[in-house]
Amino acid sequence: MVQVLIPSQLIAYTAGATRVEADGGTIEAALDDLDRRFPGLKFRVIDEQDRIRRHMRIFVGQDEARDVRRPLQPGDELMIFGALSGG
Amino acid sequence: MAQPVQLLVGSRKGAWIYRSDADRDAWQVEGPLFLGAIIHHFVPDPREPGVLLIAASTGHLGPTIYRSEDGGKSWTEAARPPAFPKAADAATARAVDHTFWLQPGHASEPGVWWAGTSPPGLFESRDGGRTWDSVAGFNDNPMYLKWCPPEAGTPDGALLNQITIDPRDPAHMYIATSTGGVFESRDRARSWRPLNQNVEANFLPDPYPEFGQDAHYIALAPTNPDRLWQQNHCGVYRLDRPGERWERIGKAMPAEIGDIGFTIVPHPACAETAWVFPMDGTEVWPRVSPGGRPAVYRTRDGGASWERQDKGFPPEQGWFTVKRQAFCADAGSPAGLYLGTTGGELWASGDEGASWRQIAAHLPEIYSVVAAPL
Numbered sequence: 001m002v003q004v005l006i007p008s009q010l011i012a013y014t015a016g017a018t019r020v021e022a023d024g025g026t027i028e029a030a031l032d033d034l035d036r037r038f039p040g041l042k043f044r045v046i047d048e049q050d051r052i053r054r055h056m057r058i059f060v061g062q063d064e065a066r067d068v069r070r071p072l073q074p075g076d077e078l079m080i081f082g083a084l085s086g087g
Numbered sequence: 088m089a090q091p092v093q094l095l096v097g098s099r100k101g102a103w104i105y106r107s108d109a110d111r112d113a114w115q116v117e118g119p120l121f122l123g124a125i126i127h128h129f130v131p132d133p134r135e136p137g138v139l140l141i142a143a144s145t146g147h148l149g150p151t152i153y154r155s156e157d158g159g160k161s162w163t164e165a166a167r168p169p170a171f172p173k174a175a176d177a178a179t180a181r182a183v184d185h186t187f188w189l190q191p192g193h194a195s196e197p198g199v200w201w202a203g204t205s206p207p208g209l210f211e212s213r214d215g216g217r218t219w220d221s222v223a224g225f226n227d228n229p230m231y232l233k234w235c236p237p238e239a240g241t242p243d244g245a246l247l248n249q250i251t252i253d254p255r256d257p258a259h260m261y262i263a264t265s266t267g268g269v270f271e272s273r274d275r276a277r278s279w280r281p282l283n284q285n286v287e288a289n290f291l292p293d294p295y296p297e298f299g300q301d302a303h304y305i306a307l308a309p310t311n312p313d314r315l316w317q318q319n320h321c322g323v324y325r326l327d328r329p330g331e332r333w334e335r336i337g338k339a340m341p342a343e344i345g346d347i348g349f350t351i352v353p354h355p356a357c358a359e360t361a362w363v364f365p366m367d368g369t370e371v372w373p374r375v376s377p378g379g380r381p382a383v384y385r386t387r388d389g390g391a392s393w394e395r396q397d398k399g400f401p402p403e404q405g406w407f408t409v410k411r412q413a414f415c416a417d418a419g420s421p422a423g424l425y426l427g428t429t430g431g432e433l434w435a436s437g438d439e440g441a442s443w444r445q446i447a448a449h450l451p452e453i454y455s456v457v458a459a460p461l
Contacts, residue, residue, distance in 0.1 A: 007147075009145065009147045009148055010148070039164075039166065040151065040164045040165075040166070043149050043151070043168060043170070044148035044149045044151065045148070045149070046149075047149060047170075047182035047183075048170035048171055048172075048173060048182050048183070049171075049173060049174060049177040049180040049181075049182050050173075050177060051177060051182065053147070053148070053149050055146055055147045056147055056148070082146075082147035082148075083147065085145075085146030085147050
């Protein structure tokens with residue numbers, strides 16, 4: 001299990017929860033797990049080519065992830081942020 | 088006679104519904120819906136009362152579609168929004184940035200919807216907008232990269248910006264794009280061919296190419312679907328099928344106004360009548376009302392002549408911009424006209440454009456206005 005920080009832009013999917021748990025050995029697998037429980041969430045963050053959307057940022061601990069295939073370890077903290085996107 | 092109307096308004100920051108009384112005189116507002124979301128198009132299903140679809144994205148999140156079955160009281164997100172097929176090379180593969188246009192399918196095909204996206208893509212839903220599939224006949228067409236070159240497009244991205252369906256034949260379709268112009272299909276979107284003869288593209292070395300035009304808006308005349316109206320980046324055009332050659336009817340507009348604009352609205356009951364909302368397309372393309380004096384122009388003779396209609400609009404210092412989906416007519420008699428501006432104003436005419444009044448102000452930048460019976 002990894003801990004996931006949910007940004008304000010996505011709490012409509014998680015019934016208001018800002019911290020949830022997810023199961024998965026990669027970022028993509030964790031997002032797939034979240035999407036099963038919170039349908040539609042993954043596509044708002046990751047496009048159909050498995051790229052992180054331009055104005056979303058994902059960190060594992062202090063490290064920013066560029067690739068959803070990045071491995072996760074049990075206990076990792078996965079943080080999803082809405083980046084700066086203009087007015 | 089007039090009947091109550093609802094206006095579905097999509098904006099850069101959410102959606103609103105304005106509902107009129109029987110005289111289309113008093114309006115009640117509901118909203119905002121999806122406050123903060125970019126609402127590109129907000130469309131009713133004429134085949135299924137109460138069903139509404141919204142094409143949305145946000146500054147951060149990817150694009151999606153919402154569906155309501157109770158006139159906007161409650162909404163369900165699409166289980167599978169429009170998305171291109173996964174490609175072998177992810178670095179250059181297409182991803183839908185936003186759905187720009189939602190089109191209810193033919194009257195004989197309940198539940199079918201079509202969507203046009205940026206970058207240009209055509210998508211179909213057969214379950215009322217809950218799941219969407221890429222239409223290979225356009226999206227994987229061998230000519231796709233020539234019709235929709237990746238480097239081309241509007242400041243907001245290249246668009247497949249309209250889909251129209253012949254009311255006599257669900258297999259006969261037209262689409263408009265910002266990179267290739269107009270295309271026609273006679274086999275229900277399986278194959279497409281350019282339909283741009285005599286339409287100018289003054290930004291290309293060959294100003295009258297087979298494709299490459301920027302078709303801002305196309306519409307069929309409701310009472311004569313052999314007549315197509317087009318507001319192009321390079322003027323106002325009309326095409327009468329089975330003809331192939333567009334006529335630049337905007338040449339009859341006053342020279343000081345020109346025939347540049349984003350949209351054209353056909354009359355619901357008269358195939359000779361249509362309205363445009365001209366914008367300044369000179370020099371650096373201000374894209375505002377010419378001279379700061381907003382007006383619509385109406386033709387009642389198929390584009391041979393045009394008359395100015397500006398009563399009620401600001402007589403000066405009115406710098407309106409009206410985008411592609413933000414000007415529409417209802418089906419009343421006389422027809423009501425409605426337009427939304429990028430300055431967040433909603434204007435209405437209950438007398439076919441003879442006079443105008445503002446029915447809302449202070450909204451966010453308006454992207455779309457669609458009128459439907461209440």
